[in-house]
Amino acid sequence: MRRAAASVLLAVLLVPGCTCASDSVNRGDLNLVSLDDEWSLGRDLAAEVDAQVRPLPDPVVQGYVDRLGEALVAQTEMADRDWTFTVLDDPAVNAFALPGGHVYVHAGLIAAAGGPDELASVVAHEVAHGVARHSTERMVKAQGVSWVAGLVLGDNPGLVRQVAAGLVGRGALARFSRSDEAEADRLGLDYLAAAGYDPDGQAAMFETLVALRARRPLRFERWFQSHPLGEDRVEAAEAAAEALPSPPPRPDEDAAFEDVQRRVRPFVSSR
Template sequence: MQRILSMVLGLALSLGLATGCATTKRMNVGRTAAALLISDQQEEQLGKQVKTELETKEKIKYVEDPAVLEYVRSVSTPILQAANRDRANVKWKVSVIDDPKMVNAFATPGGYLYVYTGLLLAAENEAELAGVMGHEAAHVVGRHSAQAMMLQYGEQAVIEAALGKNANTVAQLAAGLAGTGAGLAFSRGNETEADELGARYTSAAGYDPRGLVTFFQKLAAKEGQTPGVLKWLSTHPPSADRVNHLNGFISKNGLTGTNVGADRLAPIKQRLRK
């Protein structure tokens, strides 16, 4: 049974990777297969183990400033509430990693969302920050991390990791996410779905859904000027087709919003620079 489901998952993701324009039906096949192979409880265990690995082996340092933490969580809360309408059983945990040179954010199975201070410093407004967080939340909703892990490490390795029997897979994943190796490779179909869902979530939270587009464009303009800093761009390449698709999706679905709270980001940047 598991072998058949793995074949279905692999077919769905390979089609998305090959075409770059996977249909909703095709993406839902991959999501359903991942859900059947890895339960919500196993995803939670994976996320918890990755968090431990990040803290103990990768030595990530969290921001402890209450004002910064409160700010990031206040931006993320309405976005994650919107995300929970599509996947209600996710219990989100938001952390801020202290690394001003890393323009990045990522989410792991189980709803663990990590935001680097470099992302806060790079964002020009709150809508851009919200766009990135909405995109990452959408990866969790779509079970993209579970799908990518099974394709990269194999179904059995991921299941054993969830059961605490495969520390090597967890260590590899944590190393990649921390920026010391290759992170999860999402298919183009997964990225398209995360763009679309993320736009919906940020708009539902009151933010301009084109914040992700402007952030893409800003990082692309800096590419080559600041090597090693634009980690998020390297794992989420904003091709012209992708940007055009997202703009078209936003217009077609009448998604709107504003740069809510624009005056709140500036003092947070000042605190981080100190």
């Protein structure tokens, strides 16, 4: 119950329901929240979130996702900032990013991915939402800059928790706009390829998600609500990947991923 509430909170908090978006990566001038403030807000929110979620108790899985995440972050313009990647003991096929470099990957996503490139494509997409600062952009547009400033500055010490409670009470799930998704896909694909993963993994992951969703719709609910996935995204991913080189086969990477997937499955299949 507590975890379900937290998921609702997160999905709403991250996407307060505005359809505005920019076409390029935000670089501070397009976003009224400074990067330092965004990272500070991220620390506060992550502390609140971490109190409500359960990490997967397997250091091998966590270590694998840490390395994968760091390899992707190293390709971004925010590589010099602190990022955290947390694997959650949660069978839902989902991943999300808080502002300020905090990415959460549900065990169900690792179990569902068709290989390391597919998993990395989703993590790259979430990293891209963070780099493009879609969450704070939407918070500012939906709530106003002074409200977000109050949240960042901690003028009202209970505001983060209060915001959390209010959003849980509202209980509605909003979604990223199509242009946010397109931007996160485009940036994510660049990070994916630059980090040495196969860019075809993005379209392949979309196909995996669509196919699996037909069988286990509930496990995919949150992902599809916050990340609308239409034919346009699949086709864009296929077309964009054609322009990027595919790496040679990497049997060690495949073996590491298979080991991780084996470790994750008991947590997912028992529920």
